[in-house]
Amino acid sequence: MEVMTANGVQAYVEKAQKYMSERRAHRDRVRNLRFDTIAVHGMYSAEEAFSGGQGGIIEPIFPSTSQAYRDSDEMEAALSYQIPTWCYSRIHNPTVFYLEETLALLESYGCECDATGLCTSSGMAAIKQAIEPLLAKRDAGAENINFVSAAQTYGGTFQLFNVRMAERGAQVRWVCEPWKLEQWEPLIDEGTRFLYVEMPSNPQQAFADIRAVADLAHSHGIPLIVDATIATPALMRPLEYGADIVVHSLSKTAAAGGCTISGAVIARQGMVSRHLEDEVKADYGLWLKLWPFRDSGPSMSPTTAHTILGEVRTLRLKMEQMSRNTMTVAHFLADHPRVERVDYLGLESHALHDLAGRYMRVVDDGTPSFGHLMSFNVLGSAQDTRVFFDGLQRTWRATDLGRIKTVATIPAISTHQQQGEEGRCLAGIPDNMVRLCVGAEHPDDTIADLDQALARL
Ligand SMILES: Cc1ncc(COP(=O)(O)O)c(C=O)c1O
Known part of the structure; x- marks a missing residue:
C-alpha cells in the first residue's frame, strides 16, 4: 500500500489536481463523440480498466460501502472535499x-x-x-x-x-x-x-x-x-x-x-x-x-x-423501435370503432403534434419520433373499460410504463387514483382512459391482442 507522509494534505491536493485535469481532458474528448458512442462507452476507457482492475471491458460494480485512506492526511483532504473521494457510497x-x-x-x-x-x-x-x-x-x-x-x-x-x-x-x-x-x-x-x-x-x-x-x-x-x-x-x-x-x-x-x-x-x-x-x-x-x-x-x-x-447502451435503438411500433398501434386504435379517442403525439390529428415534432426527434438522425407512451379512451363506461382491460392476454396489466414489454393500466384506478375525482378532472384523466406503453414485440401481435380484447365489448 502506497503511504504518503512527507507533504501532508497538500500533497494529496496536488496529486488530485493532476488527476482531475487528466480526467477533464478525457471528458472533453468523450463529449465530442456521437450519442451512441457515449451511450455505449460513457467515461469508461481501456486505460481506466487496466489501471484500476484486470481490464474488464464493462464497468465494474464497486459494492464497498466506503473507501479506505492511505493516512490521516488523505482522509482529511477527502472529507473536507479538497480532493475527489468515494468516501461513502451514500x-x-x-x-x-x-x-x-x-x-x-x-x-x-x-x-x-x-x-x-x-x-x-x-x-x-x-x-x-x-x-x-x-x-x-x-x-x-x-x-x-x-x-x-x-x-x-x-x-x-x-x-x-x-x-x-x-x-x-x-x-x-x-x-x-x-x-x-x-x-x-x-x-x-x-x-x-x-x-x-x-x-x-x-x-x-x-x-x-x-x-x-x-x-x-x-x-x-x-x-x-x-x-x-x-x-x-x-x-x-x-x-x-x-x-x-x-x-x-x-x-x-x-x-x-x-x-x-x-x-x-x-x-x-x-x-x-x-x-x-x-x-x-x-x-x-x-x-x-x-x-x-x-x-x-x-x-x-x-x-x-x-x-x-x-x-x-442501446437506448436510441430501443426508442426508435418502440416509437415505430407505437405509431402503428396508435393508427390501429384511432380507426377502431370501440375506441372513443386516442392520444398519441405522433398522430397528425393530435393538437400538439407539430409542437412535439419540433422537440422530439431521434438523436443525430433528426426523424420526428414520439416515444412509446400513449393513451386511449374506450368507447363506453368505466365498467366497459375494465371488460376490455381484463380481456388482454399478452399485454401486461401493471402500473408500469417504459417497458420493453407492452404494458397497460387504467390510470383512474391505479396511478392517478390517489388524487381523487377533482384532481383527475384537473389533470384530464377520465375513467375510460387506458394508458398503453407499447414494447418491442412485433406490432402485429400487440394489435391482435388489443383487437380481441376490444371485441369483448
Ligand atoms: C413521468 C414520471 N416521472 C416520475 C415518476 C416517478 O418515478 P419512480 O417510480 O421511479 O419514483 C414516474 C413514475 O411512473 C413517471 O412516470
Missing part, C-alpha cells in the same frame, strides 16, 4: 458515477452548456432532491413561496407537489394547458421559485414549448425543470432548449428491462436562479450531491447503476 460510488457521467453527457449532447448528473434511488427522489433546495426559506421574511407546474404530471408528482410541498409551506400553482404560454405568466410572482413541466406527460401526452417556457422562467430569474422520463435523451434533450434541470425516473423507459427503481437529476452548469448563491448555481448537480443529497440519503445502489448502464 454520497459517491464509482459505479454510480459512471452512470451519472454518462447521463450528464447524453442529456447535454449537442448543447453548448455542460451538465452534472446525480443518480437517486427513485424518480420521485430525483424530483424531490431537485426542487427542495429551491423552495428553502432563505430569509426570515420569505413568504408566499410557490412554484408553477403543468397540471399534467405523474400521480406521484401531483401528490408530492399538492400535498407534501404544501405541508412544507410551498404552494403549487397549476397550469391547466401548459402548451399555452399565456397560462404560465399570470401565475408567476415574486415568491415563485421555479417552473416545472413533465413532457410528454404520463399519461395525457401534454407538451409545452420548452424554449418559450424557459425564456419566460429566465425573464423572472427562475429555472425551468423538465421531467423528460418518457422521451429520454435519445428523443429530446431539454437543456438544449434552455431548461435548467432535467429529472428522470430511470425506473421507466431508460431502463426498459424493468428490473430497477431509480432516478436522476441532470443540472445545467451555470443555471438560472435568483434565489441560489452563485457557487451553487455554477454546479447545482454537484452541490446537491455533496450537501443536501448527502444529508438526506436517497442514493442509488451500485448494482442498480450497473444494470442501467447496460440498458442505456
Whole structure:
C-alpha cells in the first residue's frame, strides 16, 4: 500500500489536481463523440480498466460501502472535499458515477452548456432532491413561496407537489394547458421559485414549448425543470432548449428491462436562479450531491447503476423501435370503432403534434419520433373499460410504463387514483382512459391482442 507522509494534505491536493485535469481532458474528448458512442462507452476507457482492475471491458460494480485512506492526511483532504473521494457510497460510488457521467453527457449532447448528473434511488427522489433546495426559506421574511407546474404530471408528482410541498409551506400553482404560454405568466410572482413541466406527460401526452417556457422562467430569474422520463435523451434533450434541470425516473423507459427503481437529476452548469448563491448555481448537480443529497440519503445502489448502464447502451435503438411500433398501434386504435379517442403525439390529428415534432426527434438522425407512451379512451363506461382491460392476454396489466414489454393500466384506478375525482378532472384523466406503453414485440401481435380484447365489448 502506497503511504504518503512527507507533504501532508497538500500533497494529496496536488496529486488530485493532476488527476482531475487528466480526467477533464478525457471528458472533453468523450463529449465530442456521437450519442451512441457515449451511450455505449460513457467515461469508461481501456486505460481506466487496466489501471484500476484486470481490464474488464464493462464497468465494474464497486459494492464497498466506503473507501479506505492511505493516512490521516488523505482522509482529511477527502472529507473536507479538497480532493475527489468515494468516501461513502451514500454520497459517491464509482459505479454510480459512471452512470451519472454518462447521463450528464447524453442529456447535454449537442448543447453548448455542460451538465452534472446525480443518480437517486427513485424518480420521485430525483424530483424531490431537485426542487427542495429551491423552495428553502432563505430569509426570515420569505413568504408566499410557490412554484408553477403543468397540471399534467405523474400521480406521484401531483401528490408530492399538492400535498407534501404544501405541508412544507410551498404552494403549487397549476397550469391547466401548459402548451399555452399565456397560462404560465399570470401565475408567476415574486415568491415563485421555479417552473416545472413533465413532457410528454404520463399519461395525457401534454407538451409545452420548452424554449418559450424557459425564456419566460429566465425573464423572472427562475429555472425551468423538465421531467423528460418518457422521451429520454435519445428523443429530446431539454437543456438544449434552455431548461435548467432535467429529472428522470430511470425506473421507466431508460431502463426498459424493468428490473430497477431509480432516478436522476441532470443540472445545467451555470443555471438560472435568483434565489441560489452563485457557487451553487455554477454546479447545482454537484452541490446537491455533496450537501443536501448527502444529508438526506436517497442514493442509488451500485448494482442498480450497473444494470442501467447496460440498458442505456442501446437506448436510441430501443426508442426508435418502440416509437415505430407505437405509431402503428396508435393508427390501429384511432380507426377502431370501440375506441372513443386516442392520444398519441405522433398522430397528425393530435393538437400538439407539430409542437412535439419540433422537440422530439431521434438523436443525430433528426426523424420526428414520439416515444412509446400513449393513451386511449374506450368507447363506453368505466365498467366497459375494465371488460376490455381484463380481456388482454399478452399485454401486461401493471402500473408500469417504459417497458420493453407492452404494458397497460387504467390510470383512474391505479396511478392517478390517489388524487381523487377533482384532481383527475384537473389533470384530464377520465375513467375510460387506458394508458398503453407499447414494447418491442412485433406490432402485429400487440394489435391482435388489443383487437380481441376490444371485441369483448
Ligand atoms: C413521468 C414520471 N416521472 C416520475 C415518476 C416517478 O418515478 P419512480 O417510480 O421511479 O419514483 C414516474 C413514475 O411512473 C413517471 O412516470
